[in-house]
Amino acid sequence: MQPSPKFRGEPTENIITGNVVLYGAICGEAYFRGVAGERFAVRNSGAQAVVEGVGDHGCEYMTGGTVVVLGTTGRNFAAGMSGGIAYVLDADGEFARRCNASMVALEPLLGEAEQEAKLTRDLWHGGIADEAIVKRLIENHARHTGSAQAKRVLERWNEFRPKFVKVFPNEYRRALGELAAKGRRIAA
Numbered sequence: 001m002q003p004s005p006k007f008r009g010e011p012t013e014n015i016i017t018g019n020v021v022l023y024g025a026i027c028g029e030a031y032f033r034g035v036a037g038e039r040f041a042v043r044n045s046g047a048q049a050v051v052e053g054v055g056d057h058g059c060e061y062m063t064g065g066t067v068v069v070l071g072t073t074g075r076n077f078a079a080g081m082s083g084g085i086a087y088v089l090d091a092d093g094e095f096a097r098r099c100n101a102s103m104v105a106l107e108p109l110l111g112e113a114e115q116e117a118k119l120t121r122d123l124w125h126g127g128i129a130d131e132a133i134v135k136r137l138i139e140n141h142a143r144h145t146g147s148a149q150a151k152r153v154l155e156r157w158n159e160f161r162p163k164f165v166k167v168f169p170n171e172y173r174r175a176l177g178e179l180a181a182k183g184r185r186i187a188a
Contacts, residue, residue, distance in 0.1 A: 019055070022047055025065065033145035038074065041067050044084060050141040052149050059086045059167070066125065068137045070149050078104045078167050083175070085125045086167040087134050089153065095165050103171065109134060109164035122180030123173060130166055 019037035022030060025047035035053035042057065045064040053071030060076070063083040070089050078086065079100035087109060088095050096106055110118065112129035125133060135154070142150035153160045 017051075022049055025049075029140065031141045031144045031147075033141075033147045033149075035071065041065070048137060050137050050150070052147065059084075062086070062169075066133060066137065068134055068141075070138070070141075070147075070153060073098050076100045078169075081167065081169045082171040083169055084172065085130075085133075085169075087130070088165045088167060089160065090163050090165045099165075099167065103169055105168045105170060105173070107166040107168055109161055109166050111161075120180070122183075123176045131161065134164060 017032055017034070017036050020039045020042060021036055022041040022044050023039065024043045024045065025041065027046045028048075030047060030049040032049070032051040036051045036055065036058075038055035038057055039060060040051060040054040040058045041047070041049060041062055042060045044059065044062045044067065048066045050068045050070065052069075054069055054073050054077070056074030056076055057079060058069065058073050058077045059067055059081050060078070061080040061082075062078070065084040067084070067086040069086065072092065073088060073095065075098050077088070077095075077099045079102070081104055099106065109130050111131045115124065115129050115131070121127065124130075135157070138150050138153055141147055142154060
């Protein structure tokens with residue numbers, strides 16, 4: 001989704017879609033060139049989405065899927081989030097203050113080699129390196145919406161990558177570990 005060609009404002013500072021978009025989404029991809037209202041991707045269980053900012057309560061009670069936020073979030077982000085992964089561009093360094101970290105860990109976005117050194121592949125989201133997931137989704141966002149923000153991030157990737165925060169639910173990490181352990185027992 002993108003603004004009308006007649007729109008003259010900055011998409012990263014304007015609402016493009018209303019509240020509760022992607023509520024309970026189970027699959028698919030969505031790209032929004034602009035900011036979403038409150039409760040974006042609440043109870044998302046499988047959709048992949050990119051948005052250029054969200055209001056309060058983004059990714060609340062999320063159980064699956066992947067969300068990339070290329071801008072600021074409102075308060076209480078990730079409240080009750082038990083699955084899936086969100087990647088947030090924390091340009092102002094204030095995301096941790098707006099995130100409800102009671103059920104999630106906030107981690108840096110690592111490149112594949114760094115991730116390989118720090119985290120067993122069994123704990124990788126979808127078995128793919130986080131950097132590859134984020135870049136692919138941002139590339140899709142740029143292609144489908146013509147987003148200047150996405151193009152800027154990709155062009156200056158080495159500058160922006162360290163500003164991304166991975167929101168990794170504790171329950172999802174535990175479940176991935178249990179699945180890996182079960183797989184190893186079966187293989188043995």
